[in-house]
Amino acid sequence: MKNILVTGGAGFIGSNFVKYVLKNYDWNIVNYDKLTYAGNLENLSDVEKNQRYKFVKGDICDEKKVEFTVSENDVDTIVNFAAESHVDRSILGSREFVITNIVGTQVLLDVFKNNNLEKFLQVSTDEVYGSLPENQKELKFTENTPLNTSSPYSASKASADLLCNSYFHTHKLPVLITRCSNNYGPYQFPEKLIPLMLAKALNDENLPVYGDGKNIRDWLFVEDHCSGICTVLEKGKFGEVYNIGGNNEWFNIDIVKLILKLLGKPESLITFVKDRPGHDRRYAIDSSKIQNELGWKPANVFEDGISKTIKWYRENEQWWKKVMSGEYMKYYEQNYAHKIV
């Protein structure tokens, strides 16, 4: 691998991945991103002058542009992060989820196939497995757990996984799939649980918690997700799925209480709100396959990861305030628009 096309590299995990790779590997990166509301080039301002990094504004559904970008940059590997990623938004309207997450993946797979590239890695999610019972702690998602999606978001991600699998079987393409649990860390858009609660608490506003707050999620620090993806890229077996998780289950309400405690804010800020329709009760990942077969393990225990995250949101108030006000959208116009042909 020399030249990687990272799609969706201006989002939360993608931007962390770009920095992780530039720091730890000698690979060149082309970040191909449509810059939807979730894409923020300010996340990458400290690497934009790096000789091994390049940004291209584009939609993964635009086959001609993907094709051109791949050939112009001699791309050999595609890592697909680009997606509509927020469950609540998929409940309000699922069209964009179907277009980007399914059609976009199909376009990337076709360009990959037509250019005989070396590796395709699809960044998927544990949400494709559906929900686990709360009272059977021993049950976790393995790579063999049947797909059983609940939201339009997870259905679109599962469809993309099936397409990847079909291109492996039918066209013998070198395809890999990772399915990760909930990520947290710097640069996460403040519509997701942890950054939303952090931003609200730092602003002394009410913290809205869905239902009874007893939904369980398995949390992984974003850098550990990035190291897991790199491990699969380097050592994964084509056609295989690898679960990535932190063995770190928390009730949502306990995460919220922990954030308040670490910020020194009162629990009276918590406000319970009407539950999300179809809200999965519990996710828990069994990541023994990637650990045993590929030798990956997370480097950050939750206490350290959450402390780093809280420190980052405290020190980067300007970043999330700009995101919440929509001002971040101007960054591309100011810094890139005149440079792009």
Ligand SMILES: NC(=O)c1ccc[n+]([C@@H]2O[C@H](COP(=O)([O-])OP(=O)(O)OC[C@H]3O[C@@H](n4cnc5c(N)ncnc54)[C@H](O)[C@@H]3O)[C@@H](O)[C@H]2O)c1
């Ligand atoms: N956040 C999590 O906890 C989590 C967990 C497991 C897997 N994932 C998966 O990881 C990937 C990244 O998640 P995230 O949280 O960073 O998402 P995000 O919403 O923060 O970022 C998505 C990025 O994709 C870009 N994008 C959207 N549509 C595009 C299109 N049509 N063409 C090109 N770019 C487009 C956006 O501009 C944005 O930069 C997603 O595929 C998601 O399903 C996320």
